[in-house]
Amino acid sequence: MSGLPDPPLLDLHRSAVLLGAYCALERALFELTGALAADAGTGPAARVALDAWSAEHAWHAELFADRLPLVADLDVHALVELPAPAAHLLGRLSSEPPVERLAGLVRVVLPRLVTTYRRHLRATSDAADGPTRRALRLVLRDEVEALVAGEALLEGCLDRPDQVERAGAVAVAVESALVRAEIGPGLVAWPDRRA
Numbered sequence: 171m172s173g174l175p176d177p178p179l180l181d182l183h184r185s186a187v188l189l190g191a192y193c194a195l196e197r198a199l200f201e202l203t204g205a206l207a208a209d210a211g212t213g214p215a216a217r218v219a220l221d222a223w224s225a226e227h228a229w230h231a232e233l234f235a236d237r238l239p240l241v242a243d244l245d246v247h248a249l250v251e252l253p254a255p256a257a258h259l260l261g262r263l264s265s266e267p268p269v270e271r272l273a274g275l276v277r278v279v280l281p282r283l284v285t286t287y288r289r290h291l292r293a294t295s296d297a298a299d300g301p302t303r304r305a306l307r308l309v310l311r312d313e314v315e316a317l318v319a320g321e322a323l324l325e326g327c328l329d330r331p332d333q334v335e336r337a338g339a340v341a342v343a344v345e346s347a348l349v350r351a352e353i354g355p356g357l358v359a360w361p362d363r364r365a
Contacts, residue, residue, distance in 0.1 A: 177293040177360065182239055184361040185302065188290055189234050190249025191256075191358045195283075196231035196309075198252055198260050200224050202275070211268040216323045220272075223320075226312050233305040253358055255351035259344055266340055269327045273337035276320035278344045279357065284313050286356030 180188070206212055207220035238246040252260075263274045291306045328334045353359040 177289060179295055179298075180290070180293045180361070182241065183244065185290075185294075185299070186239050186241075186244060186246065186249055187361055188358060189237050189302070190246065190251060191253050192286075192290075193231050193234040193238070193250045194252040195256055195357060196227045196234060197250075198256070199279070199283075200227035200231060202260055202264055202271075203227060205264065206268060206271055206275075209268050212272075213327060216268075216272065216327065219316075219319060219323055223316050226316070230309045230312065233309060237302050237305050253353075255348060255353050255359070256357050258351075259347060259357075262344065262347070263340075267336075269324075269333055270337050270340040272320070272324050272327065274340045274344045276317065276324050277337075277341040278348070280313055280317040280320060282348065282355075282357045284310060284317065286358050287313065289356055289360070 201224075203220045204224035207217045207224055209217075212220065235250070238249065240246070259274075259279070263271050263279070266274065287306050287310045291303060291310070294303050294306070296303065324337070328337060348357070
């Protein structure tokens with residue numbers, strides 16, 4: 171249980187808006203994790219894991235793109251847009267040193283991503299959203315595994331008190347920026363949260 175009340179079921183258009191945002195978010199995470207895997211300052215074990223996560227994020231983006239509905243009055247390509255708070259967050263992380271970037275990814279981005287996808291899953295029904303529910307479950311499994319493995323990797327990288335402080339400062343700054351953006355739980359604002 172998440173501690174949050176179940177949101178009302180999503181209609182087709184609201185679900186499409188979220189799926190488009192997820193597709194863009196997963197593409198951005200593909201780039202972020204791929205760049206971090208290629209960074210010479212990233213340790214060998216982290217590079218291998220990040221390379222695998224990068225491929226998973228690319229696949230997740232494809233899964234969500236395939237779930238976008240084909241409706242006459244809906245331009246699905248226009249929906250694949252990274253929400254401003256997430257774009258700002260990932261842009262900020264991309265400029266950080268490798269360990270701090272990993273800290274932001276593991277301690278803020280992945281937990282909030284899990285929250286986002288769990289919330290969406292709770293707002294679907296088997297009858298109307300079977301393929302979307304399956305995609306969300308597959309992606310959630312990958313994200314939870316990455317979160318657990320990522321925390322272990324990060325702990326292995328934090329071998330000096332100053333690294334711990336810098337990594338913690340980045341995580342706090344990123345989380346604070348998301349709270350200031352008032353998106354609520356997760357990485358993507360829920361449809362109709364604000365008028």
